[in-house]
Amino acid sequence: MAVTVRFYAAARKAAGVTELKLDAATAMQVLDKAVETHPNLAQVLPQCSFLLNEVALHDLNTQVLDNATLDVLPPFAGG
């Protein structure tokens, strides 16, 4: 499935890019592929939460549909 990964804040800094487009079947696979090509992500991903098509994702084994968007959100720091 063609998936877009979007990186925010510290995740974007670690990735060095704003988004990636890649092919994967599950959310976990998306992240594994992203770390392969952008290894600095490995340090920030364990702290992150994720949105699949802008809905909170609780299980990384969830399958992704074609054209899905996976957002990588570092710990919030509003206020």
Add this chain to the structure above:
Amino acid sequence: MAVTVRFYAAARKAAGVTELKLDAATAMQVLDKAVETHPNLAQVLPQCSFLLNEVALHDLNTQVLDNATLDVLPPFAGG
């Protein structure tokens, strides 16, 4: 001793006057004399606190000096 008693808020309403001048030796005597001439004070005095020359008075048996001022303060209701 010549003493001035000043009434505030609900105490003034009960007394019907803003202040009284009377002769007494203790704070208690001042209040007793005030109630004698203004009996409606009897209902409000038990809830009141007092200032003798603008300092909080904790013992009504305290002697009053000549020209002292005794303030009668109903329960506060600021804010």
Add this chain to the structure above:
Amino acid sequence: MANVARAFVTTDVILVSELAAAVRSNTAGAIVTFSGDVRDNDHGRDVSSLEYEAHPTAQNLLEKVASEIAARHEVLSVAVAHRHGPIPIGESALVAAVSAKHRKAAFDACADLVDEVKAQIPIWKHQVFADGTDEWVNCA
């Protein structure tokens, strides 16, 4: 050590924004304000007008309470004002503002300040109801 930016009684309108500005600083991360406003009802009865009476010592005592709050909490600056005389419905009777590095101290100190003002400052509220009756609040 925290400072008392303002502490006063007045018969004029009190602006919350003015007290907030008085406690503001570039080191403060949080400002909490309280405004106690005159309501058009009390215990289910319509209030048509309202007046506060302040004892001559109210100003000094307000300064004292503000200093105590500034010393008691981890805050940067404290301001408080109480209005007396007639106050139109919807306007502020009591305004407090507190700045602090961190928000919890600002919330705690502001709530504590309001409690202490209500407990310690010799000010009284007189309400006139829509039916023409009136009362001194807190005095049966």
Add this chain to the structure above:
Amino acid sequence: MANVARAFVTTDVILVSELAAAVRSNTAGAIVTFSGDVRDNDHGRDVSSLEYEAHPTAQNLLEKVASEIAARHEVLSVAVAHRHGPIPIGESALVAAVSAKHRKAAFDACADLVDEVKAQIPIWKHQVFADGTDEWVNCA
């Protein structure tokens, strides 16, 4: 049932007085406001500039949090705004205002609202220090 008067993210200056006015009513006896301001220091280091980044869902989530707070407390009206983009030192990043009949509910709801915004809204803070280094806050 309490209402949400305002809930928005913005890149403009947020005025506390505007949110306070939005929650005001003649039945409200208490208005509590919070302003979380950009400080010139953090953990003892001088901050020279600061920027917030907001996720596209931040607006919707802010509305949701405000509604939850309005339902959870005995309050009349709730307003909240979060600024993003660059924010000058001393200006507000997060502003909340709550009105209630009684002050305790207003204080509690306003503090709860700020806590929930910080926990639930996808917004990030980027600080640049005087020594030229920078950090995304909360992310080692």
